[in-house]
Amino acid sequence: MSYKPNLAEDFAFSDLHCHSNCSDGELSPRQLVERAADKGVKILALTDHDTIDGVADATQASHDRSLMLIPGVELTALWGKRVVHIVGLGFDPDNPELQMYLCNLKKIRDQRAELIAARLVKKGCPDLLGKAKALAGEGQIGRPHFAQAMVAARVVDSPAKAFSLYLGAGKPGDIKVEWPDMSDAIACLHQAGGYAVLAHPTKYKLTFTKIREMIAAFAESDGDAVEARYPGIDPGQTRQIEIAAQRHDLLLSAGSDFHCTGFSWSELGKYPKMPNSEMHILHRIL
Numbered sequence: 001m002s003y004k005p006n007l008a009e010d011f012a013f014s015d016l017h018c019h020s021n022c023s024d025g026e027l028s029p030r031q032l033v034e035r036a037a038d039k040g041v042k043i044l045a046l047t048d049h050d051t052i053d054g055v056a057d058a059t060q061a062s063h064d065r066s067l068m069l070i071p072g073v074e075l076t077a078l079w080g081k082r083v084v085h086i087v088g089l090g091f092d093p094d095n096p097e098l099q100m101y102l103c104n105l106k107k108i109r110d111q112r113a114e115l116i117a118a119r120l121v122k123k124g125c126p127d128l129l130g131k132a133k134a135l136a137g138e139g140q141i142g143r144p145h146f147a148q149a150m151v152a153a154r155v156v157d158s159p160a161k162a163f164s165l166y167l168g169a170g171k172p173g174d175i176k177v178e179w180p181d182m183s184d185a186i187a188c189l190h191q192a193g194g195y196a197v198l199a200h201p202t203k204y205k206l207t208f209t210k211i212r213e214m215i216a217a218f219a220e221s222d223g224d225a226v227e228a229r230y231p232g233i234d235p236g237q238t239r240q241i242e243i244a245a246q247r248h249d250l251l252l253s254a255g256s257d258f259h260c261t262g263f264s265w266s267e268l269g270k271y272p273k274m275p276n277s278e279m280h281i282l283h284r285i286l
């Protein structure tokens, strides 16, 4: 039986952004749902990077607990030349166009992985593609998997070093790829019956002038909401984002962006709480 939330009561116990091991998270979709339920989360959106492979299992798992699972995804997209993340919520996971769109993203990601491996070989590393793929398992391969592979191959002694020397911005493994434009991501989510949320606006290393520009462009592309509360954002930044959202008639969203256990600052359902306002996207989704 799926849980029917009572929004007035359950609103404060929602989390609309988290990751399973179908992308770069630690827990399986089922473990994630179990943990969320144990932490008191009542409404959870699973939003893996560029894949919805975990949604069916998570939905199944949610039926055993008093928790509603909202289908979600975090799409990699471009705003101009910058990579941004668009969280999709409440779409039909069986939508064929969405599935094709995700298939294309997987192709882009796999090609990028091959290019990263080749670049690292050129820099004197062993060929780490196989190892990185094995580490990604069923999930989407990304730079964190190469970082782990480099540690395992003793090229570096920590993932942080792998990023600062080989994989981070401007380094050999920082391969620029043509992700779809943000407007394509938004259009795809809409045609699948879902909503598009601009993820964590303060995490792109932009000035607030640029953040406001990005929010305006997102609204111009028909986006629906902006994340205004998540770990690491301060109240002043939240306020500025809320003002920008209001100016462009955008709704608000919030979530933990949980990836793994073992960090006190990162937990399912844990982020600066938002008052239950009509501007919250949950009012649209439910």
Ligand SMILES: [Zn+2]
Pocket: 074, 085, 199, 200
């Ligand atoms: Zn993100």
Ligand SMILES: [Zn+2]
Pocket: 017, 018, 019, 074, 257
């Ligand atoms: Zn995320």
